[in-house]
């Protein structure tokens with residue numbers, strides 16, 4: 001197990017950034033004397049030789065898209081190297097353990113996975129596999145013989161190992177005006193203090209989060225700045241779960257690298273609760289904040305247990321505008337409870353608040369996913385809307401009670417995809433989506449004003465460019 005490449009770590013997709021899901025286990029395994037290989041199939045091919053040489057192949061599946069791609073990789077590994085053990089690890093592995101163990105994997109790791117992965121490698125080195133000893137399970141490792149809940153003990157942290165990963169110029173960049181700057185990615189915390197019902201973190205972490213030691217986060221930032229990063233994404237599920245921790249890190253980041261900017265994800269509730277922090281975060285280099293607005297319907301928000309209301313979203317916008325920090329909202333545009341009027345209301349809100357350039361068009365096409373184990377399944381009315389488990393697509397099916405909404409979802413998805421393929425401006429895609437929603441409601445669709453080329457250039461020049469990452473997909 002200690003020979004180079006005997007352990008093969010594979011990432012398939014991590015939101016367009018260099019995968020932390022590889023860099024963290026690489027560091028932990030190396031520190032224990034192993035020499036894992038790592039491949040990120042999002043930007044490089046997975047060579048057959050690497051698969052054939054491996055005794056254990058561990059595939060990182062932190063999100064839905066990654067899982068879809070990861071299953072295909074697992075099947076390829078099985079075909080090429082039937083003797084290798086296949087492990088899936090990360091948030092979506094834990095949720096979909098039953099399917100993965102049936103179809104693609106020998107073990108599934110959830111929660112704080114590094115100690116479990118290390119224990120598995122050691123077991124294999126000792127010539128045994130965990131299924132050999134169901135009486136002596138490894139915490140966090142689920143196999144066909146042993147079911148173990150996600151490991152929620154604080155993992156030993158190490159500075160993520162990035163030296164063998166593809167360079168940052170292979171990944172998403174920060175677009176700021178005419179510049180496209182290299183971007184790095186760190187996490188200052190894992191898990192989440194909150195338990196929003198639709199969130200895949202809730203069934204795995206159950207309201208717990210873990211702070212990554214400040215020195216490790218800062219060392220990781222340093223190595224990425226040395227590699228050319230001019231911007232850092234804090235990918236914590238919520239950057240203000242531990243505000244003191246986060247503030248100390250951003251202060252240290254700014255003190256050492258005053259020209260490096262950052263972005264973070266912060267929930268509406270925390271924007272209101274910690275409103276006094278935002279002027280300082282701007283001065284420390286905060287380029288924008290992503291926030292899971294999800295919906296503007298208080299009915300939907302209460303189903304999701306989001307902890308904010310429609311009115312709070314407007315307040316959060318005001319707080320960030322006063323601090324000169326752009327908000328980039330994410331949405332769950334289609335849920336079983338979102339009415340056509342709710343959908344149109346979101347579009348009107350986006351236009352009225354000047355957010356068209358701050359909402360990635362894909363957000364208008366996001367449909368609620370209900371993975372196995374989702375807290376949404378505990379809602380008393382779940383039997384009324386929940387369909388069968390489509391385990392090969394990692395979600396329960398649901399149909400909207402208003403068939404116009406399911407039709408609209410398909411039409412909007414096609415329009416957003418067409419806009420993406422054509423490189424359309426976000427306002428053009430917004431207009432197309434709004435037209436579709438108005439048509440679905442039987443309301444007149446405004447015709448595009450007959451503007452001249454000069455008019456269009458003036459309008460574009462008047463719009464403020466909003467910093468954003470060049471990867472818009474997010475789940």
Ligand code: SF4
Nearest residue numbers: 192194195196199237
């Ligand atoms: S605050 Fe965000 S990360 Fe935390 S449970 Fe809610 S949706 Fe998930």
